[in-house]
Amino acid sequence: MEYNLLFSFKLSLFVAGISTILVLITGVGLAYLLVYQRPRGHQLLDIALTLPLVLPPTIIGYYLITLLGRNGVIGQLVLDLTGDSLMFTPQAAICAAYVVSLPLMVKSCKSSFESIDPHLLAASYSLGHNRFSTFWRITLPLARPGILAGVILSFARALGEFGATLMVAGNIPGKTDTVPLAIYSLVESGQFVRANQVVLIYTLIAAIFLLISNILGGRNLRAWKGEQR
Amino acid sequence: MRFWRLLTTSLFLLPLLLMQSVGHSRQSPILVSAAISLRRPLMEIYQLYKQQSKERHIQFNFASSGALKMQIEHGGAVDIFAPASPQYLDLLEKKGLIHLKGKRPLAANRLLLISTLVGDRGKKIASMFKGRSVQEILLDKRVKRIVVGDPRTVPVGQYAHQVFKRLKLWPQLQDKIVFANNARQVVEYLRRNEVDLGLVYATDWQRLLSHLPYREISADLYTPIEYPIGVTARGKRRGGVDHFFNFLLSPASRQIFNRYGFADGV
Amino acid sequence: MSRLQVKIEKELAEFKLAVNFSVDSEQTLVVIGPSGTGKSLLLQLLQGVITPDHGTIQLGERTLYNSEQGVDLPPYQRDIGLLFQDFALFPHLTVEQNVEYGLLGTVQREERLQLVANYLERFSIQDVARRYPAAISGGESQRVAMARAMITGPSLLLLDEPVSALDNELQQQFFDLLREVRGEYQIPVILVTHDLYHVIKVSDELLILNRGRILQQGSWKELYRSPATSSVRKILGPIERYVEVDRQ
Numbered sequence: 001m002e003y004n005l006l007f008s009f010k011l012s013l014f015v016a017g018i019s020t021i022l023v024l025i026t027g028v029g030l031a032y033l034l035v036y037q038r039p040r041g042h043q044l045l046d047i048a049l050t051l052p053l054v055l056p057p058t059i060i061g062y063y064l065i066t067l068l069g070r071n072g073v074i075g076q077l078v079l080d081l082t083g084d085s086l087m088f089t090p091q092a093a094i095c096a097a098y099v100v101s102l103p104l105m106v107k108s109c110k111s112s113f114e115s116i117d118p119h120l121l122a123a124s125y126s127l128g129h130n131r132f133s134t135f136w137r138i139t140l141p142l143a144r145p146g147i148l149a150g151v152i153l154s155f156a157r158a159l160g161e162f163g164a165t166l167m168v169a170g171n172i173p174g175k176t177d178t179v180p181l182a183i184y185s186l187v188e189s190g191q192f193v194r195a196n197q198v199v200l201i202y203t204l205i206a207a208i209f210l211l212i213s214n215i216l217g218g219r220n221l222r223a224w225k226g227e228q229r
Numbered sequence: 230m231r232f233w234r235l236l237t238t239s240l241f242l243l244p245l246l247l248m249q250s251v252g253h254s255r256q257s258p259i260l261v262s263a264a265i266s267l268r269r270p271l272m273e274i275y276q277l278y279k280q281q282s283k284e285r286h287i288q289f290n291f292a293s294s295g296a297l298k299m300q301i302e303h304g305g306a307v308d309i310f311a312p313a314s315p316q317y318l319d320l321l322e323k324k325g326l327i328h329l330k331g332k333r334p335l336a337a338n339r340l341l342l343i344s345t346l347v348g349d350r351g352k353k354i355a356s357m358f359k360g361r362s363v364q365e366i367l368l369d370k371r372v373k374r375i376v377v378g379d380p381r382t383v384p385v386g387q388y389a390h391q392v393f394k395r396l397k398l399w400p401q402l403q404d405k406i407v408f409a410n411n412a413r414q415v416v417e418y419l420r421r422n423e424v425d426l427g428l429v430y431a432t433d434w435q436r437l438l439s440h441l442p443y444r445e446i447s448a449d450l451y452t453p454i455e456y457p458i459g460v461t462a463r464g465k466r467r468g469g470v471d472h473f474f475n476f477l478l479s480p481a482s483r484q485i486f487n488r489y490g491f492a493d494g495v
Numbered sequence: 496m497s498r499l500q501v502k503i504e505k506e507l508a509e510f511k512l513a514v515n516f517s518v519d520s521e522q523t524l525v526v527i528g529p530s531g532t533g534k535s536l537l538l539q540l541l542q543g544v545i546t547p548d549h550g551t552i553q554l555g556e557r558t559l560y561n562s563e564q565g566v567d568l569p570p571y572q573r574d575i576g577l578l579f580q581d582f583a584l585f586p587h588l589t590v591e592q593n594v595e596y597g598l599l600g601t602v603q604r605e606e607r608l609q610l611v612a613n614y615l616e617r618f619s620i621q622d623v624a625r626r627y628p629a630a631i632s633g634g635e636s637q638r639v640a641m642a643r644a645m646i647t648g649p650s651l652l653l654l655d656e657p658v659s660a661l662d663n664e665l666q667q668q669f670f671d672l673l674r675e676v677r678g679e680y681q682i683p684v685i686l687v688t689h690d691l692y693h694v695i696k697v698s699d700e701l702l703i704l705n706r707g708r709i710l711q712q713g714s715w716k717e718l719y720r721s722p723a724t725s726s727v728r729k730i731l732g733p734i735e736r737y738v739e740v741d742r743q
Contacts, residue, residue, distance in 0.1 A: 013243070013244065014244050016244075017243060017244025018244045021244065058296075061296075062299065065299065065300065065303040065305075066303060069303040069304040069305065070303075070304030070305075070306075071303065071304050072303075072304075075304070084257075085304075085305075085306050087300070087303075087304070087305050087306065088260065088290065088305065088306065117581070117583065119579045119581060119583035120583050120585060122542065122544060122570070122577060122579075122583070123577055123579070123583045123585075123643075124585075124596070125542070125543075125544070125569075125570035125571045126542065126570060126571075126573075126575055126576060126577040126644070126649075127571075127596050127597035127643070127644075127647060128571050128572075128574075128597055128600075128601065128647060129571055129596075129599070129600075130569070130571045131571075133600070134571075137596075137599075138585060141587045142586070142587055166292050166296060167296060167299070167300065170262075170290040170292065170300065170305075171265075171290055171291045171292050172260075172288050172289060172290050173272070173288075173289060173291075174288070175288060184265075185265060185268060185291060187413075188265045188266070188268070188413075189265075189268055189269055189436070190416075190433075190436045190437045212236070216236070
């Protein structure tokens with residue numbers, strides 16, 4: 001059997017999952033930085049973060065290779081620390097997925113934070129809550145729909161990531177061939193029926209995740225909007 | 230409330246659970262970067278190799294030749310490189326990344342003239358394959374549409390262009406020629422009977438069009454379609470690489486390549 | 496007893512804000528002036544969300560801001576109550592949770608619940624305690640906002656255009672509420688508005704602000720009879736419609 005599709009499915013879920021968790025943590029933080037702290041050069045940071053949205057994935061892959069390869073800044077670090085190269089590993093696939101989905105999360109969180117009435121924050125401060133407490137109790141809960149949307153977008157984007165992944169992680173059957181790469185291989189070798197089957201199942205899985213996310217996100221909104229129990 | 234919390238946390242933990250079955254082995258395997266068109270024969274050769282020797286773990290990396298070349302240029306830990314065309318190996322050899330004098334021809338491809346069998350006209354065209362010259366077939370009045378790859382963008386189109394030029398038929402065939410974006414599209418047009426004739430790789434015919442009649446095109450009408458293979462500078466330093474490299478060039482491997490429509494490398 | 500003393504300056508694009516005034520513990524100061532002349536800015540400077548260029552803000556014994564001594568308390572340490580035009584109730588918290596908010600982290604659970612129940616009753620909002628702000632009326636929202644602000648026992652109360660967008664009846668309700676609260680708490684109150692209708696009756700003193708400067712400060716009677724400049728008169732507006740001005 002030249003295709004281990006079960007492995008590809010597990011790998012894709014793993015890569016997209018880890019990548020999304022990382023994106024969630026750093027994305028919220030970066031959005032907070034951009035909206036509330038506005039450090040020097042925050043415009044540049046904003047542009048840098050949006051870049052992966054407009055660049056073709058292959059170009060992103062190229063930049064990633066320069067960063068993660070043996071001669072790259074991060075690549076060398078990993079080499080020194082672990083003795084192994086970061087290229088051609090599932091971890092590189094996580095990096096690729098992370099880079100392409102981070103902008104979606106940051107944008108979503110940013111617009112969510114920006115839409116929060118500043119009076120609410122002022123009220124919270126006046127009632128004795130410091131920045132952290134205000135963020136945790138007021139900003140985050142109110143931004144939750146936007147954050148959730150960001151998570152969904154990021155996860156979906158990570159699931160479908162192909163071009164950059166192919167570059168840094170390679171298409172190594174049994175090691176780094178995520179589902180999009182497997183589909184690519186199947187189509188290239190003319191196995192269209194198989195390819196279609198894989199696409200169908202993959203779409204189904206993604207849809208299930210989206211459904212669960214929607215349910216989790218919609219509950220609170222209904223309560224606030226005035227529907228009483 | 231409890232239930233939803235549980236669900237959310239488990240969604241978070243799921244990737245970590247999957248991590249177990251995905252973790253990589255510690256020993257460093259031999260990595261072969263190959264053009265994706267070589268995937269099926271190579272995987273089969275690997276199966277054979279595993280049966281015959283207890284050699285080390287071999288991993289393959291399939292992508293377009295351009296991407297593979299870029300990976301090696303940027304320090305990718307590749308041991309053997311098998312692109313779809315010699316230029317990629319040559320470029321890397323110049324940079325010292327491919328072991329000099331280590332290049333070998335792995336396989337070759339041929340160009341075939343294919344005819345669809347639609348209706349009476351189709352059958353009549355196909356019947357010409359046995360007796361007539363390629364020139365006559367192409368010029369025949371019953372042939373209305375010929376599909377080839379776009380010579381501006383894909384190799385399979387460039388080879389077709391060479392054939393037409395050598396036969397001095399390019400201007401006369403202008404009205405009949407239909408360009409496809411890539412090899413796969415050429416195959417698609419033929420499969421769907423959108424055209425009467427087409428020029429494709431023998432490997433593509435083998436895979437997807439073997440129900441259609443073909444006619445060989447003389448090899449001196451186009452430059453040889455070669456699939457070379459080489460050991461990288463890194464690969465040369467590592468044990469086991471040469472052994473697998475030689476196996477890829479063995480008669481047993483050649484047989485497998487032939488079965489997929491590849492000709493022997495020259 | 497917490498007397499507020501303010502002497503601050505802030506350079507802006509259009510003009511420079513430079514004020515020097517004070518408000519006694521039981522006084523209600525109404526700040527009035529055309530839009531964009533620094534009224535809201537003044538409140539933000541008092542709150543601590545914007546920092547002056549230099550000066551001092553003294554509230555009773557506490558120094559909120561002093562540029563010479565390098566004191567600049569963050570807003571969450573200033574102990575100032577805030578009321579907004581749009582009430583700014585936390586939409587994702589119930590009425591009860593809104594009122595409780597200021598006590599979180601500083602008051603223990605038992606005492607906290609007691610206080611909250613107390614205030615809910617005092618402000619007649621115990622019936623809507625479990626509801627979310629989207630599901631209560633405007634009048635109820637006013638009372639929730641007031642309860643939320645007062646439960647922490649602030650030393651100063653700031654109201655930013657509290658009624659400009661409300662209808663007549665709600666405005667009336669609000670000032671009745673304010674008068675009640677006023678009676679109970681002996682703290683300075685500063686109310687910012689651009690329309691004196693209703694407001695004038697709760698004011699002890701008016702502060703006329705224009706382009707960042709105080710034109711005049713005093714009771715509405717004083718301002719009416721002897722306005723410092725013609726702008727004062729203009730800004731004061733047709734107050735004879737709201738109050739009886741002929742009484743000497």
